[in-house]
Amino acid sequence: MTYVTFPLDKPLDFAAIGRLCIDLNANEIHRPMEETMTFTKYVGGSPANITIGMARLGLQTAFIGKIANDQMGRFIEDYLQRNRIETTNVVTDQTGAVTGLAFTEIKSPTDCSILMYRDNAADLLLTPAEVQESLIARAKVLLISGTALAQSPSREAVFQALSYAKKHGAVIVFDLDYRPYTWKSAEETATYYNLAAEKCDIILGTREEFDMMERFETNPEKDDRITAAKWFDYSAKIVIIKHGKEGSIAYTPDGVGHRAKSFPAKVVKTFGAGDSYAAGFIYGIMQGWTIEKSMEYGSAAACIVISSHSCSDAMPTAAQVDDYIERCNRGEITAS
Numbered sequence: 001m002t003y004v005t006f007p008l009d010k011p012l013d014f015a016a017i018g019r020l021c022i023d024l025n026a027n028e029i030h031r032p033m034e035e036t037m038t039f040t041k042y043v044g045g046s047p048a049n050i051t052i053g054m055a056r057l058g059l060q061t062a063f064i065g066k067i068a069n070d071q072m073g074r075f076i077e078d079y080l081q082r083n084r085i086e087t088t089n090v091v092t093d094q095t096g097a098v099t100g101l102a103f104t105e106i107k108s109p110t111d112c113s114i115l116m117y118r119d120n121a122a123d124l125l126l127t128p129a130e131v132q133e134s135l136i137a138r139a140k141v142l143l144i145s146g147t148a149l150a151q152s153p154s155r156e157a158v159f160q161a162l163s164y165a166k167k168h169g170a171v172i173v174f175d176l177d178y179r180p181y182t183w184k185s186a187e188e189t190a191t192y193y194n195l196a197a198e199k200c201d202i203i204l205g206t207r208e209e210f211d212m213m214e215r216f217e218t219n220p221e222k223d224d225r226i227t228a229a230k231w232f233d234y235s236a237k238i239v240i241i242k243h244g245k246e247g248s249i250a251y252t253p254d255g256v257g258h259r260a261k262s263f264p265a266k267v268v269k270t271f272g273a274g275d276s277y278a279a280g281f282i283y284g285i286m287q288g289w290t291i292e293k294s295m296e297y298g299s300a301a302a303c304i305v306i307s308s309h310s311c312s313d314a315m316p317t318a319a320q321v322d323d324y325i326e327r328c329n330r331g332e333i334t335a336s
């Protein structure tokens, strides 16, 4: 059964809009940040990570965003280009804004946190006028991510991109990517998330992210099926609710709840799971695979990333995902 139809005549497989920043991941793991002395620098930001994942899987990709006019901004642009990601709509800020930094603390495979430095971050300064309609017109898929809705003018830039995507028939994916520190109030967050979600074909989020969006609604049992059903009255064709290690459920308008097996992983750190899962899942759906097979692919991609030190740099190729699934099926990989 096909739930989403992609405009196959378009040359660009995937475009994403939003945050480009830097991850500084602790080298000395299994200790708190207070005792961590050195970090490795990677490109970061959830939509950037997903785009890198899609490029590694072999798709034609582009990014729409804003970088600081500094060494970090140039590092990001160079990394995207080296990964064959089109950067014609990556705009350089001219106001002195800086690159957002995410210092990650890896205390244990299950206890990780992120310390964010995001004052005057360039990515939130993208304006609607800077979003290229011609790029979105070429894309089969536009992915938006929730953090870009947190402030103006990037919020308006995302809504402008949504309107171009609707006009030109791109499939719209919303990765909720809720980072509370970027927002002023829970009410503001829920309002803008709901307004954006109404326009999207595929919505992916964790149970906690959907709870935030249901602030003004009644779902006392936090029932995934009730959560998903709301969006089928708007544009959604697939709503995925993620439950960490327990896996995820994908709902479709016919009322089916699709589940897929998840895989074991030797976990180094938990962050990056959602981004790699999204890349693997969207890739699968774009290949015309079933929802279950696409979810399985996303889960395997997630296992590879959480077993690695980085998020972006660890995004797997298709051969690596296939190999991981085969090795799991042969029982060669066990959980940490």
Ligand SMILES: Nc1ncnc2c1ncn2[C@@H]1O[C@H](COP(=O)(O)OP(=O)(O)OP(=O)(O)O)[C@@H](O)[C@H]1O
Pocket (backbone or CB within 6 Å): 206, 242, 243, 244, 245, 246, 247, 248, 262, 263, 264, 265, 267, 270, 271, 272, 273, 274, 275, 277, 298, 299, 300, 302, 303, 306
């Ligand atoms: N410990 C784990 N072992 C195996 N698979 C995992 C584990 N954690 C996450 N996954 C896989 O990754 C998918 C997405 O993970 P999760 O629900 O944690 O997303 P997320 O909260 O968006 O991730 P992130 O921490 O990157 O924000 C899960 O559905 C599952 O398939």
Ligand SMILES: O=C(O)C[C@@H](O)[C@H](O)C(=O)CO
Pocket (backbone or CB within 6 Å): 019, 021, 022, 023, 043, 044, 045, 046, 049, 102, 114, 271, 272, 273, 274, 275, 311, 312
């Ligand atoms: O999203 C961020 O700003 C931090 C990310 O770059 C980090 O890699 C992560 O949390 C992945 O989801």
